[in-house]
Amino acid sequence: METILPKANQLKPKGSSATRASAVGESTHAALKMDLEKIAEGVRLILEGVGEDPSRPELLETPARVARMYRELLYGTGIDAGAEITCTFNEENDDLVLVKDIPFSSVCEHHLVPFIGIAHVAYIPNQGKITGLSKLARVVELASRKLQVQERMTGQIADAIMRRLDPLGVIVVLEAEHFCMSIRGVRKAGTRTVTSAARGALQEDKSARAEVMAFIHNK
Structure with missing residues (x-):
């Protein structure tokens, strides 16, 4: 197997521009449903709880800022990450992507x-069905924009691609530093956690999975 980059002049898109925009619309809708005032009130309570004065001039706007931050960080709440795969293409090559x-x-x-x-x-x-390379990055982005644990997020990305593309196999590997280990608790800054999720042929065929992992780790 080898990595393929589809040639633009060989691709045949499926799906309208309206369909392609739907995932962005869903994400925006989810963010708009957030109760920013309730989030801000929670931040005020935290400030009081740690002994601060929320009415201090430097902190007056902090609750609203934090509320807007959470709207940005968590806009994917309740949305299937696969919603970002809004178009597919036909390509004669069935090699690894x-x-x-x-x-x-x-x-x-x-x-x-x-x-x-x-x-x-x-x-x-599977039978030449692929999607745009940026869509894979968008699936990762949408899966990350909600309260998560790395183990679940890894599987959600793999499952989203399986549902939307019906490929022969999928493998997803995440490497991340968790601030809950870096700045509190054991305080081991720089520690990285690696998780993987394999589906289909890449779960069943150990040699194929090993080949993909070699590609991933080949810098």
């Missing part, structure tokens, strides 16, 4: 602090 080193950041649901890292996403097309 791998997108490496996709940056992401998410929020750990245990302590509400970030975990930040990179994602590697690979799949084997």
Whole structure:
């Protein structure tokens, strides 16, 4: 197997421009449903709880800022990450597609602090059905924009691609540093957690899975 980059003049898109825009619309809708005032009130209570004065001039706008921040960080709440795969293409080649080193950041649901890292996403097309390379990065992005744990996020990305593309196989690898380990608790800054999720042929065929992992780790 080898990594393929589809040639633009060979691709035949399916799906209208309206369909392509739907995922962005869904994400915006989810963000608009957030109760910013309730979030801001919670921040005021936290400030009081740690002994601060929310009416102090330097903190007056902090609750509203934090509320807007959460709207930005968590806009994917309740949305299937696969919604970002809004168009597919027909390509005669069924070789491996791998997108490496996709940056992401998410929020750990245990302590509400970030975990930040990179994602590697690979799949084997089924009868030449592929999607745009940027769509794979968008799936990672949408999966990360909600309260998460890395283990679940890894599986959600793999399952979303399986549902939308019906490929022969998928493998997703995430590498991330968790601030809940870096700045509190054991305070081991720089520690990275690696998780993987394999589906279909890349779960069943150990040699194929090993080949993909070699591609991922070949810098």
